[in-house]
Amino acid sequence: MVFLITGASGFIGFHLAKALLARGNTVIGIDNLNDYYSPLLKQARCDQLKQFQNFYFYQMDIADQPAMESILKQHHDIKIIFNLAAQAGVRYSLENPFAYIQTNITGHLTILELARHLPKLQRIFYASSSSVYGLNKHLPFSEQDRVDRPSSVYAASKQSAELLSFTYHHLYGLKQTGLRFFTVYGPWGRPDMAYYLFAKAIAENKPITLYEGENLSRDFTYISDVIDGLISLLECPDLDGYEIYNIGNSRQEQVENLITCLEKSMQKKAKINRITRPNTDIEATLSDITAIYKKTGWSPKTRLDEGIQYFTDWFQNFNN
Numbered sequence: 001m002v003f004l005i006t007g008a009s010g011f012i013g014f015h016l017a018k019a020l021l022a023r024g025n026t027v028i029g030i031d032n033l034n035d036y037y038s039p040l041l042k043q044a045r046c047d048q049l050k051q052f053q054n055f056y057f058y059q060m061d062i063a064d065q066p067a068m069e070s071i072l073k074q075h076h077d078i079k080i081i082f083n084l085a086a087q088a089g090v091r092y093s094l095e096n097p098f099a100y101i102q103t104n105i106t107g108h109l110t111i112l113e114l115a116r117h118l119p120k121l122q123r124i125f126y127a128s129s130s131s132v133y134g135l136n137k138h139l140p141f142s143e144q145d146r147v148d149r150p151s152s153v154y155a156a157s158k159q160s161a162e163l164l165s166f167t168y169h170h171l172y173g174l175k176q177t178g179l180r181f182f183t184v185y186g187p188w189g190r191p192d193m194a195y196y197l198f199a200k201a202i203a204e205n206k207p208i209t210l211y212e213g214e215n216l217s218r219d220f221t222y223i224s225d226v227i228d229g230l231i232s233l234l235e236c237p238d239l240d241g242y243e244i245y246n247i248g249n250s251r252q253e254q255v256e257n258l259i260t261c262l263e264k265s266m267q268k269k270a271k272i273n274r275i276t277r278p279n280t281d282i283e284a285t286l287s288d289i290t291a292i293y294k295k296t297g298w299s300p301k302t303r304l305d306e307g308i309q310y311f312t313d314w315f316q317n318f319n320n
């Protein structure tokens with residue numbers, strides 16, 4: 001089976017590409033290797049994928065329509081697209097809001113527009129985010145909840161991509177599955193995310209910046225569980241024409257507990273510097289994963305302490 005994965009050198013794209021290549025599939029990987037975080041880390045992930053013979057990599061921008069068109073012409077036998085390329089990160093959307101519109105909206109639209117001309121395409125899976133639940137207070141977040149109150153440009157861009165996807169399904173019958181990921185973490189993870197920044201601060205004996213708030217909590221989802229969830233969707237024979245799933249661990253963990261897990265696995269005490277939570281960041285997330293469970297039988301397996309141990313093992317090794 002031939003897959004197109006955008007954001008293939010990113011955290012989730014890399015793990016997904018590796019899993020699909022290991023199963024004997026062909027993967028066309030696209031990534032612009034931008035410097036939002038270390039391009040060396042992105043390159044190191046990509047180098048691993050290049051060890052597979054049936055991996056084809058193109059460094060390009062998904063919003064560059066002519067360049068994307070020429071690649072898709074060469075690979076007209078693509079059956080499944082995973083659009084995972086994005087300008088990620090909630091806080092950076094205060095600094096550079098236009099980057100989010102360019103990749104997450106214009107880039108997503110470019111993929112949709114080109115995809116509808118691919119003769120063998122069966123389905124597009126695309127990354128959305130728990131951020132779309134925005135200012136909702138009621139936990140757990142369900143796919144049925146309203147998603148029209150985003151608290152950041154990042155969240156607004158992800159919600160806009162969902163709307164465009166719905167429209168392309170309505171207009172052209174493009175089959176699509178939206179994936180609302182909840183704080184994905186693990187080896188080869190993203191250096192801009194809290195768990196990574198905390199591990200780095202602990203390793204360097206620097207203080208962790210922690211947001212104030214008694215209920216500061218996240219639904220942390222381990223990367224292998226996420227990949228198993230994506231494979232369960234790929235193997236599911238009766239996906240609907242247009243659908244959206246929460247991909248989360250369905251456990252509400254205090255961020256303080258994340259720090260305890262990091263301290264245990266790194267065998268070092270953290271120093272903590274508390275600041276007021278910026279209004280881009282929501283206080284708590286928790287996924288209702290009944291929908292994907294009912295559809296595919298998938299449920300996550302990795303406890304936070306286990307997943308953090310796997311992450312810090314990789315982190316310490318990689319940084320040595």
Ligand SMILES: NC(=O)c1ccc[n+]([C@@H]2O[C@H](COP(=O)([O-])OP(=O)(O)OC[C@H]3O[C@@H](n4cnc5c(N)ncnc54)[C@H](O)[C@@H]3O)[C@@H](O)[C@H]2O)c1
Nearest residue numbers: 007009010011012032034061062085086127129181183184
């Ligand atoms: N990791 C999480 O916790 C999480 C949570 C919610 C949603 N998501 C979404 O899942 C997807 C994957 O996230 P990730 O954690 O792997 O992020 P990531 O930043 O590691 O990966 C995204 C990749 O896309 C590439 N990219 C960015 N703009 C591009 C462009 N215009 N053209 C081509 N490539 C481009 C980047 O270089 C990067 O390698 C993203 O859409 C993200 O918004 C992730």
